[in-house]
Each structure stands twice: as structure tokens, then as C-alpha cells.
Amino acid sequence: MQKLSNTSMLKIISRLLILLVIAKVISLVVLYILPNEGVELSVEESYQPKYQRVDFKNMLISASKQEAKKEVLKSGVNITNMILKGLYGIKDSGFIIVALKSKPDDTEIVEVGSKYEGYELIEIRRRSVIFRKNQTNYTLDLQNAKVDPKYTKERPKNINTTTVPTTQKVVSKNDIQHYAKNPKDIWREISIVEVKEGKEIKGFKVTRIKPNSKMATLGLKKNDIIIKANNVVLKSYRDALKLYSNIKDIDVMQIVVIRDGVEKEIVYEIN
Amino acid sequence: MVKLAKFIGYFLFFIIALMYFTPKVSLYYFAETKVEPFGVVVTEESVVDNGLRLSLKDAVITFKSIESAEVKNVDIAIFGLYNSIDVSSVTLASTVATFLPTDIKNINISYSILDPLNILASASGGFGEANAKVNILDKKLFLKLSPSKLMSKKYRSTLRNLNKSEDGGYEYAKTF
Numbered sequence: 001m002q003k004l005s006n007t008s009m010l011k012i013i014s015r016l017l018i019l020l021v022i023a024k025v026i027s028l029v030v031l032y033i034l035p036n037e038g039v040e041l042s043v044e045e046s047y048q049p050k051y052q053r054v055d056f057k058n059m060l061i062s063a064s065k066q067e068a069k070k071e072v073l074k075s076g077v078n079i080t081n082m083i084l085k086g087l088y089g090i091k092d093s094g095f096i097i098v099a100l101k102s103k104p105d106d107t108e109i110v111e112v113g114s115k116y117e118g119y120e121l122i123e124i125r126r127r128s129v130i131f132r133k134n135q136t137n138y139t140l141d142l143q144n145a146k147v148d149p150k151y152t153k154e155r156p157k158n159i160n161t162t163t164v165p166t167t168q169k170v171v172s173k174n175d176i177q178h179y180a181k182n183p184k185d186i187w188r189e190i191s192i193v194e195v196k197e198g199k200e201i202k203g204f205k206v207t208r209i210k211p212n213s214k215m216a217t218l219g220l221k222k223n224d225i226i227i228k229a230n231n232v233v234l235k236s237y238r239d240a241l242k243l244y245s246n247i248k249d250i251d252v253m254q255i256v257v258i259r260d261g262v263e264k265e266i267v268y269e270i271n
Numbered sequence: 272m273v274k275l276a277k278f279i280g281y282f283l284f285f286i287i288a289l290m291y292f293t294p295k296v297s298l299y300y301f302a303e304t305k306v307e308p309f310g311v312v313v314t315e316e317s318v319v320d321n322g323l324r325l326s327l328k329d330a331v332i333t334f335k336s337i338e339s340a341e342v343k344n345v346d347i348a349i350f351g352l353y354n355s356i357d358v359s360s361v362t363l364a365s366t367v368a369t370f371l372p373t374d375i376k377n378i379n380i381s382y383s384i385l386d387p388l389n390i391l392a393s394a395s396g397g398f399g400e401a402n403a404k405v406n407i408l409d410k411k412l413f414l415k416l417s418p419s420k421l422m423s424k425k426y427r428s429t430l431r432n433l434n435k436s437e438d439g440g441y442e443y444a445k446t447f
Contacts (some may be wrong), residue, residue, distance in 0.1 A: 019285045027292035034297035039304055041312045041333055187369055237337055 070259075079119060079131060079138040080265050086178060087124050094124045098140075101252070103269060169219050171253075171268045191216035197227055199236060201235050203227040203258070219266045228256035285350065288322075296324040299347075310335035316345075320343025324348045326424070339364050355381040370429045372421055398422045414443040 057224055085107055086097040092112050095098075099107045110116040112124060119131035119138065126181070131138045140244050179186050191208035194201050202223040227234060234240050253268040296318050316330035324404035325346040331338060343360030366402035375396035382390050389400060392403040399419035405412050417440045418430060 015281065016284060019281060020288050021289035023285060024292050026289060027294060031294040031297055034294060035300045035304060038300045038316075039307045039312055041314045041336065208283060236441075237335065 014055075014200075060252040066092070079140060082117070082119075084129060084140045084142045087127075087129060089124050090126075091123055095130050096121065096124060101254070107126055137196050168264065169217075171270050173270055175214060176270060186215070190220070192226070201237075203234060204240065218268070220257065224257040224259050226255055226257050227263075228254075230254055290323055290350065295320045295347075295349075299325060299327075312336075318383070323350070337366065338366065352381075352384045353381070355379065371426060372419070399424070410447050411446065412443075412445045416441040416443070 039146075082102050083092050083099050083101055083104060085099055088094050088096070089112065095109050095111045098116055099105070099109055108116060110121050112121050116131075119133045121129060122132045123130040127142045128139050131140060161255060165231060189210040190206060192204045193207050195203045195205045206220050206222055206224045206226070209220060209222055216233070229240075231237055251270055253270060254265050254269075257264050257266065278433065286370060289297060293343065299318055306312075312333045314331050314333060316327045319326050319328070321427045325347040327347075328343070330342045330345060332342060333435075341362045341364075342352070342358055344358070346357040346359075347353075348357075349353050356379070358378040358380075363371060363373040365373065375394060375398070377396075378392065378394040380390065380392045388406055388408050390405040390407065392405070394401045394403075395433060398411045398421050401414060401416045403412060403414040405418065414433075415436065419425075422430065430441055433443045436442045
């Protein structure tokens with residue numbers, strides 16, 4: 001009887017087919033187990049307007065202070081967002097010219113006893129004024145004034161006083177563009193390291209500033225800890241780099257640093 | 272002897288079939304989930320299963336949410352006995368320009384059964400040429416760099432973090 005096929009060849013082919021089926025089954029099981037989507041970058045987009053430092057602590061005060069709370073919510077403007085442009089009078093009589101940093105040309109005249117953005121003007125001094133809000137006094141220094149120490153040391157008795165010193169600087173856009181194109185020049189003049197609390201970045205510490213450099217004229221000092229820029233809390237390198245990459249589009253920049261344990265605000269007008 | 276040859280033949284056929292059918296794209300996604308906890312995310316890439324190899328095109332690599340590099344082409348070959356990853360045309364982000372020249376021509380990472388304890392890597396680009404070896408057992412990285420003229424001239428501060436070797440190059444060792 002003639003053989004219709006080579007049995008040994010059939011044997012090999014059938015074995016190979018079985019192996020193929022096994023391989024396919026295994027790959028299907030693996031396909032079932034493994035993820036069918038890749039990891040996407042999740043970016044927390046947050047819009048935080050410039051100069052809108054709302055202190056949420058004020059919103060969480062007890063029910064007995066409901067009225068004061070409403071006032072705070074209505075205003076939402078921090079004292080550090082104000083510029084004192086002029087003052088006329090002394091102590092409890094007179095008026096001042098004040099504006100918001102976001103709208104420096106939009107000035108307003110405020111009399112002693114009247115309110116501006118929820119803050120009551122209670123006293124005019126030689127180079128500063130005292131505002132009161134929620135039983136706390138705030139000192140606002142005259143723009144570009146050299147403050148006489150005797151005035152800054154005065155504190156009303158039995159009242160909590162919070163002073164956030166502010167410095168305003170003017171930065172040339174050309175300088176910004178130069179640093180944006182030559183980031184190496186930044187690190188020649190300044191060194192910054194992260195400050196961590198556990199695993200979280202709490203800010204960026206200035207460890208070195210080259211004397212007489214452009215960076216030195218910007219008001220930063222060695223050991224300053226930069227915690228905020230344009231109201232964005234700097235919690236990662238990404239926050240800092242995002243700001244750096246958008247710097248060409250920014251007209252005003254406000255940074256908050258901790259200097260000698262005290263929060264200080266430096267405002268840069270870029271023109 | 273014939274039986275052994277047949278067994279090896281069947282085995283190799285099975286391995287090749289398995290590699291062919293393995294869902295390489297899903298494996299790649301799985302690898303992505305493994306590197307994500309370290310802050311590394313690859314985005315915008317197109318992943319193509321080429322039968323026995325996997326290729327990625329136009330990938331953007333972010334580290335801790337910072338866009339760190341753009342990669343034109345990645346070719347991954349996992350053969351079990353010999354595995355390699357070839358990366359070409361890498362452009363590092365401008366934020367890295369302070370520390371390194373931003374162009375990397377190619378990177379090759381390979382692992383072979385002939386040298387089972389070490390993963391080898393080599394790279395060349397604007398920084399010069401680098402060769403690295405990772406010992407899996409000792410968890411040690413050893414890198415040797417032959418800097419380019421540009422690197423030696425403009426990136427001295429980066430080179431200061433490395434140790435000078437006797438042959439004029441630079442070395443870096445780290446245990447992880």
C-alpha cells in the first residue's frame with residue numbers, strides 16, 4: 001500500500017502547530033493580565049491670579065465673627081497687595097493715596113476712619129499708615145520710603161500686629177531676555193538649593209549671590225528662602241521652571257521670601 | 272543526539288513564536304507603570320509592534336513632571352538571551368543646558384546572557400562618549416566619560432562632579 005504522506009513530516013508539523021497554539025494562548029493570557037493603556041502625564045493645572053493673596057484662615061474664623069468674615073470674603077485683598085503712594089496728615093486726621101499693585105495707576109483717596117478693600121485706616125504716621133482688619137493692625141509703608149526705625153518699633157498695646165515688609169524693584173526686560181537665553185549666567189551669579197521638610201519641598205534657599213552682580217541688585221540675600229512667586233507656592237522644581245519658562249510674558253512678578261524668619265515680599269516691575 | 276537536536280529546535284521555535292505573539296505594546300505599558308513611581312513618564316509616543324521588536328517614535332520624556340527630553344526613535348529588542356534598547360536623536364530640555372550639551376546622538380543599552388551580571392550602556396553626543404556598566408548583584412553603576420571639546424570647555428562645573436581618570440577621561444561610580 002502506497003503511503004499518502006510522510007508521517008514523520010506530519011508529526012513535526014503537528015508538533016510545531018501545537019507549540020504555536022501554546023505560545024498564542026500564553027500571549028493571550030499575558031495580554032489579559034497586562035494594562036492596555038499607557039501612563040499619561042497628569043498635570044495639575046491651577047489658575048492663580050497675580051496679586052490675589054486670599055488668606056483662607058480668615059474664612060475659617062468662628063461663628064461669632066460672622067460679620068467680620070463676610071467683610072473679608074467681600075474684599076479678598078491682602079495688605080501686601082497695596083501700595084501707599086502718598087499720605088497727607090498725621091495720626092487720626094488726614095488722608096492717604098493708595099492703590100493695588102495689580103493696578104498701580106488706579107489710585108484711591110482714603111480718609112482716616114474709612115475703609116479700603118476691607119481695611120480700616122486708623123492712623124497716619126510719618127512714612128507709613130496703620131490699617132486695621134479683624135482686630136489686627138497692619139503697617140503699610142510709603143512706596144520707596146526709608147522707614148524710620150522709631151515708627152516701625154511702635155506697636156499698639158493688646159492688639160496683634162502683622163507687618164509684611166514689601167520691596168519694589170524695577171527690572172529691565174532686556175535683562176530677563178538675556179537670562180532666559182543664557183541660563184548659565186544665572187547660576188554664575190546665584191546658587192539656589194531646595195529646602196525640604198520630609199519629602200516635600202518647602203522652598204528654595206539662596207546659598208550664594210555674587211557681589212555687585214545683577215542678581216545682587218534684585219533684593220535677594222544669602223539665606224533667603226523663596227517660598228512663593230506670583231502667588232504660586234513653589235513646591236517642586238516644576239513650579240519654578242514653569243515660572244521661568246513663562247517669564248517673557250510676565251509684566252509684574254512678586255516673590256515671597258523668608259528672611260531671618262520673617263516673610264518678606266519683593267515686587268518686580270518688568271519693563 | 273538527534274533527539275536533543277530536535278528538542279533544541281522545538282524549544283527555539285517555541286521561544287520565537289512566544290516572542291512574536293507576546294503583546295509587546297502591553298508589556299511596554301506595564302514597564303511605564305513600573306517607572307512612573309520614580310517620576311519618569313513617557314508621553315506623546317507612537318508605539319509600534321514590529322513582530323520581534325518594539326519601536327517608539329517621537330517620545331517626550333518627563334521627569335517629576337518636568338519635560339526633560341525629546342526622543343526621535345527607540346528600538347527595543349527582547350530576545351531573552353540578548354536584549355537591547357537603541358535610542359537615537361535625543362534632545363534634552365533647555366533647562367538641562369546649564370549642565371550638559373542638549374544633543375545626544377545615540378544610546379545603546381544591552382543585556383546578554385554571556386555577561387549575566389552586568390547591564391552595559393554606551394552613548395555618544397555633544398558631551399562626548401560615555402560607557403556605563405551596571406552590576407545587578409552589587410547594585411553598582413560605573414560610568415566612564417570621554418568628554419568632547421565643548422564639554423571640557425563649557426561644562427567644567429559638571430565635570431567637577433566626576434573623578435578624573437588616568438587616561439584623561441572622567442569616571443563616576445554610584446551604589447544604589
